[in-house]
Amino acid sequence: MSVHEPASMKPSGPQQRGGGFSQAALDEINALRPRYPTTEALLLPVLHIAQREWGGWLPDEAIAAVAAELELPVAKVYGVVTFYDLYPQKPVGRHRIRVCTNLSCQLRGSEEIMETLHQELGVGEDEITPDGRCSYVHFECLGSCDTAPMMMVDDEYHENLTPNRVRQILKGLK
Amino acid sequence: MAFERVLTRNVGKPEALTYKGYRQLGGYEGLAKALKMEPDAIIDEVKKSGLRGRGGAGFSAGLKWSFIPKGKDKPKYLVCNADESEPGTFKDRLLMEFDPHQLIEGCAICCWAVQANTTYIYIRGEYTKAAAILEQAIKEAYDAGVLGDSVMGSGFKLNMYVHRGAGAYICGEETGMLESLEGKRGQPRVKPPFPAVVGAFGAPTVINNVETLCNVPHIIERGADWFKAIGTDEKNTGPKLYAISGHVERPGTYEYPIGITFREMLEGCGGMLKGRPLKAFIPGGASAPILKADQIDIKMDFDTVAKAGSMLGSAAVIVMDDTTCMVRSVARLAKFFNHESCGQCTPCREGTNWMELMLKRIEHGEGTERDGQVLLSICGHIGGNSLCALGDAAIGPVQSLVKGFQDEIDRHIREKACPFPHRRYFEN
Numbered sequence: 001m002s003v004h005e006p007a008s009m010k011p012s013g014p015q016q017r018g019g020g021f022s023q024a025a026l027d028e029i030n031a032l033r034p035r036y037p038t039t040e041a042l043l044l045p046v047l048h049i050a051q052r053e054w055g056g057w058l059p060d061e062a063i064a065a066v067a068a069e070l071e072l073p074v075a076k077v078y079g080v081v082t083f084y085d086l087y088p089q090k091p092v093g094r095h096r097i098r099v100c101t102n103l104s105c106q107l108r109g110s111e112e113i114m115e116t117l118h119q120e121l122g123v124g125e126d127e128i129t130p131d132g133r134c135s136y137v138h139f140e141c142l143g144s145c146d147t148a149p150m151m152m153v154d155d156e157y158h159e160n161l162t163p164n165r166v167r168q169i170l171k172g173l174k
Numbered sequence: 175m176a177f178e179r180v181l182t183r184n185v186g187k188p189e190a191l192t193y194k195g196y197r198q199l200g201g202y203e204g205l206a207k208a209l210k211m212e213p214d215a216i217i218d219e220v221k222k223s224g225l226r227g228r229g230g231a232g233f234s235a236g237l238k239w240s241f242i243p244k245g246k247d248k249p250k251y252l253v254c255n256a257d258e259s260e261p262g263t264f265k266d267r268l269l270m271e272f273d274p275h276q277l278i279e280g281c282a283i284c285c286w287a288v289q290a291n292t293t294y295i296y297i298r299g300e301y302t303k304a305a306a307i308l309e310q311a312i313k314e315a316y317d318a319g320v321l322g323d324s325v326m327g328s329g330f331k332l333n334m335y336v337h338r339g340a341g342a343y344i345c346g347e348e349t350g351m352l353e354s355l356e357g358k359r360g361q362p363r364v365k366p367p368f369p370a371v372v373g374a375f376g377a378p379t380v381i382n383n384v385e386t387l388c389n390v391p392h393i394i395e396r397g398a399d400w401f402k403a404i405g406t407d408e409k410n411t412g413p414k415l416y417a418i419s420g421h422v423e424r425p426g427t428y429e430y431p432i433g434i435t436f437r438e439m440l441e442g443c444g445g446m447l448k449g450r451p452l453k454a455f456i457p458g459g460a461s462a463p464i465l466k467a468d469q470i471d472i473k474m475d476f477d478t479v480a481k482a483g484s485m486l487g488s489a490a491v492i493v494m495d496d497t498t499c500m501v502r503s504v505a506r507l508a509k510f511f512n513h514e515s516c517g518q519c520t521p522c523r524e525g526t527n528w529m530e531l532m533l534k535r536i537e538h539g540e541g542t543e544r545d546g547q548v549l550l551s552i553c554g555h556i557g558g559n560s561l562c563a564l565g566d567a568a569i570g571p572v573q574s575l576v577k578g579f580q581d582e583i584d585r586h587i588r589e590k591a592c593p594f595p596h597r598r599y600f601e602n
Contacts, residue, residue, distance in 0.1 A: 035335045037249075037375050043357030044340055048299070083359040083516075085341030086299045098300075102261040103460065103506050104419035104492055109599030140343065140510055141261035141460075142300050145419035145490070146426045155302040162600050 020065040025049050029069060039070050043080055046070060047087055056096055057088040085139070093128045093135035095173045098152040101138040104145035113149045114138060116163040120170050133173060180413040181388050182429045184273040191307065193314040196275040202320060204391030208283040209328040216287040216394065223398035224411035225390075229255055229346070229383030230459070230487045231563075232476040235390075241370035242288040242378045250290035251379040253355060254281055254387055256297040256304075257339055257346040260459035261510060262490030265415040266384035268427045270297070270304040273388070274311035278334065280387030282325060283394055285332050288380055293334040296351050299341050308336050343514035347562045348381040350516065361516045362562035383488075385415055406433030410475035420455075420493040421447040433475035439491065440470070450495040454578075458487025460507045461567030463574035464500070484574070499594035500582050504575040505533035511568035522565035525556040529572055536583060539591040546576045546583050 021029070032045055046066050047058065054062040058081055067074040081087045088096075097117065101110045114125070117136045121129050128135045136151075144150045147159030151166075158169055179185075189195025196202070208216055221236025242250060254277070258266040270277060281293045297305050312334050315321045325332050342360045344350040349363035352374050373379020389412055393401050405411040414432035416439060419425045423444030430439065436455065446452055452467040457474060463484040465472065472482055479486040494503060512526040529552055535541055553569035560566070576583065585593045 035333075038356065040357035041355060041375075044354065045338065047340065048338060080357065080359055083342060084299075084339075087340055101506070102510055103456075103503055104262050104425075106503070106506050107420045107492070107494065107498065112598065112600055140341075140513060141259060141263075143258050143264040143267050143298070145262050145264050145417065145492070148419060148425070152300065157303070164600075 021050070021053060021069065025053050026069075040072065042070055043072065043077065044084075047077075047081065051087065056092045056094075057090060059089075091128060093133055095134045095153055097134060097136035098139040098142070099136060100140070100142040100144065100148070100150055100152075102141040102145075104141070105148040105150065108148040110138075110149040112163060113151060113161050113166055116166045117170075120167055134170070177413075177429075177431055179429045180392050181269065181276070181385065181415060182272075182427070184276065185268065186272070190273050190275065191311065193275065193311070193318045193320070196273075201275050201391075202279055202326070204393075204395040205279045205282050205286075205320070206326055208286055208394045209326055209330065211394075213287045213289055216283065219398050220287070220390065220393055223393045223401040224405075224408060225386065225393060225401065226410075226476060227383055228385035228389070228414070228488070230260065230461070230485075232486065235382060235386050238370065238382070239284065239288050239380055241368070242290075242380060243371065244289075246289070248377045249292065249375075250288060251374045251377055252281055252285050252288070252290045252293040253348075253351060253374055253379055253381045254293060254295040255346060255348065255351060255381055255383045256295050256301070257351060258301070258384070258488075259298055259343040259346050260461065260488045260490055261507065262419055262456065262459045262492045263417050263488040264419075265417045265427045265489070267301055267304055268415075269384050269388050270301070271307055274308045275315065276388050276391065277308070277384055278311060278315050278320070280390040281334060282320065282332055283390050284380060284382065284387060286325070286330055288378075290380065291331050291333065293332070294337045294355055294374070295334065296337050296339060296345070296355055298345075299339045302338075305336050305338055312336065342516075343510075344516045344562070344564060347564065350562065351381065352379065359516070361518045362564075364561060389413070404431045406473055406475045406478070409477055414474075414489060416474065417488070417490045418443050418493065419491070421450065421495040421498070422493050423447055430474075433473045433478070435470075436472050436474055436491070437470045439474065440493070446493070446495055450497065452493065453496045453498055454494045454500065456484075456490070456492040456571070458485045459490035459492075460510060461485070461563075461570055462487045463570040464504075464578060465574075466578055484570070497594060497597055499537070499592055500575055500579040501533060501537045501586055502592065502594070504571050505530065505537050507571045508533050508568070511564065515564060515568070519560035519565065521556045521559040522568065525552050525565070526568050528552050529568065533572070536586050537592055539586060539589065541583065541587040543587060545587070546580055549576050 050062045050066050067077045149161045150159045184190035217239045225235045226232040339345050345354040345360040347362050350360040354360035369379045402411045410432050416428050454464050457479050476486045508530040512530040515522045515526045517523045553573050556565045
């Protein structure tokens with residue numbers, strides 16, 4: 001499945017959930033409010049929460065919900081979302097894989113890690129496996145150069161990789 | 175070498191993760207002492223120690239603190255720069271994951287010195303583990319009365335929050351970081367005004383790197399004279415973390431007195447990978463011009479590395495052996511800077527793109543005779559022509575490639591292909 005259409009063309013994608021934030025998320029947001037002198041400063045933390053709520057990415061619906069919650073213009077939220085690498089705007093797999101390919105990892109074989117993912121998952125970079133399980137992208141330095149090559153699966157670092165190790169890790173992803 | 179580790183002394187001691195354990199290891203004594211001192215006396219002590227910023231710029235930490243205006247008419251902030259994103263750098267992650275209270279203590283002393291009541295630790299979004307460890311440590315520090323309405327019973331109020339970034343190298347630039355903290359795109363600001371006067375939320379703000387702040391409790395506890403005795407000279411003092419990666423046997427974070435030679439450092443991490451010859455090394459992260467193997471005896475301090483035409487930067491040392499294609503390596507760095515340029519200043523936005531395209535073309539054997547000169551010309555148009563240091567950082571590796579490794583560029587062009595076989599690292 002190729003997913004190169006912009007998010008706005010997919011009004012009812014499989015991971016869109018409808019509605020706004022859950023009550024737990026709203027509680028979390030409200031707990032953060034006293035930390036900052038402005039509401040705008042909540043934007044990055046709230047986008048992280050929204051992304052968790054909407055299955056790992058930010059459809060237009062999520063961006064609108066964030067804008068409404070923080071009383072900010074949608075365009076402003078959209079501008080911030082597009083600036084940062086950790087806010088994908090199109091669907092991702094249930095497990096998001098990010099492979100560092102910067103110099104220290106390149107010197108230690110990160111390209112072969114990318115090749116292994118391609119072979120094992122059978123899809124290209126930034127595409128989702130047909131079962132919706134995984135998507136992978138190359139990424140800039142993740143601050144783990146002493147254990148190169150490395151990749152992040154969701155929030156977890158996997159270090160000192162080899163192609164075989166990558167295969168094992170993939171087997172463990174449901 | 176007889177050197178007692180300072181910043182990493184608690185690494186490998188899991189008890190340091192808890193408030194109680196950190197206390198038992200002698201922690202928070204620096205803060206207790208600081209709270210009995212006048213704030214200005216702390217700033218003087220840090221100035222006297224010669225502590226220079228460990229994030230890259232190497233600016234005097236004490237001097238930076240002294241720029242914060244006195245008086246209570248506005249709130250003041252400390253923003254701890256934990257956005258460690260310079261390729262090759264992973265030292266701050268170690269400090270946060272293994273000794274979070276050391277950082278909290280350093281932040282608290284800084285806040286008392288400049289009379290700031292709020293700290294934001296701006297940590298890169300990918301460091302979820304370090305962020306969770308810090309959150310837990312901060313919670314324990316509140317429970318123990320080290321943070322909150324009365325820091326260690328002194329009546330001084332201090333709140334501390336972890337703020338996660340979202341994946342943007344430019345947010346490590348101090349004003350880009352402030353924009354990001356305020357909920358905006360992380361585009362650097364025009365300076366002046368400097369953050370010490372108009373920083374976070376329009377208020378006076380100190381911005382220090384994690385490692386810089388981790389030095390502070392030790393300076394207060396053991397004195398500036400002790401700190402100054404470590405290092406090369408008066409201007410290069412104290413312990414330093416070096417993050418070593420690339421073609422060495424044991425990559426890792428190593429703590430040495432600042433000014434250890436690169437040769438000693440290389441020996442300390444087991445030498446070159448598989449004993450292969452050294453070709454080149456980057457002494458201070460992706461922004462630092464590349465040094466050649468003949469510089470192996472260089473002292474790794476701020477001023478010596480600067481004199482050699484590079485910079486110590488974040489002390490991220492990337493080591494490359496004789497099988498490394500320098501064009502390919504620099505092309506990767508150019509791709510990074512192109513991706514991370516915030517797009518605000520035309521010379522940087524367009525120039526980094528051109529540099530990436532040209533270096534890739536050369537790497538693929540499609541370069542022309544004049545490419546080296548064109549690259550230098552692009553560098554000349556970027557350097558000094560953008561608001562922040564990213565543009566200048568982006569040209570460092572490219573200039574050092576053209577000036578130091580012209581022969582490799584020529585071979586790519588002459589042979590119409592990369593002359594270095596792309597080695598397979600893993601046996602499948």
